Amino acid sequence: MSESTQPAAARRMRLLERFPDGLILVRGAGPDEFNPNFFYLTGLTECTGTLALSASGMRISTGRDHPGPDYLRGRIAHQVLFLPASDPVAARWGEDAQATHEGTHEDAVGVDAVLPVDEFPTRLSGWLQGATRLNYVRATSASVGGPDDDAAFVDSIRNRFLNVVLQDATAAVADLRTVKDDVELAAIERAAEVTVAGFDRVLRSVRPGMMEHQVDAELAAAYRSAGAEHAFDPIVGAGRNALKLHYRDNAGSIEAGDLVLVDSGARLGGYGADVTRTFPADGTFSPRQRELYAVVLAAQTAVIEAIRPGALLGDLHAIAWRSIDSAGYGAAFIHGIGHHLGIETHDAGDIHQPLRAGAVITVEPGIYLADEGIGIRIEDDVWVTEDGSRTLTSAIPKTIEAIEAIMARR
Structure with a gap:
């Protein structure tokens, strides 16, 4: 079993413990042809794959194929991965599947069998004939309106197999994903290290007269040189553009006296970072900028300082709001304090449940003063430890003195 798929095998066992009855099904297809739940449970990003799990087992071949004591029972598997066949023409163009049936051995991914994805409908139909429960893991949380491929697939099961009870197992996977294992934490730390390099490059190069997209390009260069990519479309907002929380144009100019807000993170090995820093274009905060930044x-x-197991994000937000409000700017703090981080930038995790050791969250207070054209946000990635927390992105300068010092060396 490879190092990249071994942790996924342990995650599958934890999921099977939660659903001892019936089948568990996870399809690779999701929004933008990526299902984070499939990746979490397999270590693969192949969007046409499907994972089937069963604590009691699924028959995958008949007794005539395996004569002996198991002739009538046949070969029983508990974990089956369906993958597409290799396409020589697509491969010639570099467009073949990311994982194929022929190229993936069951031992390499830690499952009992790897079967062609074309066999999946027939296999599933046979399994459901004798099953009473199907636990289905969606690619995303359910919502009202818009296309929903997961719902369409489940409806097709419901309309054909009247004896099968359908259960949404998505929340169980989300709960597992909330607490990162050691491999996940290491991956987030690597992404954070690359993000540190990106911000270091930006802080050493930004100056009045540049364009926002040039800052974007500096980040991209740092990430790509490390074999990483943007975890999300970066925000580079100078001056009034920093007031737009989801600004994506990155098309404005950077003028002397502007504060520049950069919200970015690298993705590496399937996991990403998410950091925001706000700094003066000309390298020195004005007195007013210093005052607001300090808040x-x-x-x-x-x-x-308040993050620890058992803390609630709602309570952490209230701490931030009271701190900002005590300085007279409570009304200018117009978004939440943070979110879970991992495979997705806004990762799985119930924001209303107490934090557990192993969770990784962002902490990103900000104030936005439209009448002054100033937007300031500071964001770091924080790992919840057994006895408190550790900031994974602390190497990126964020005190006024540290920012001015590194920018002075441009």
């Missing part, structure tokens, strides 16, 4: 930094510091 945001104090709020973030107070929140990070």
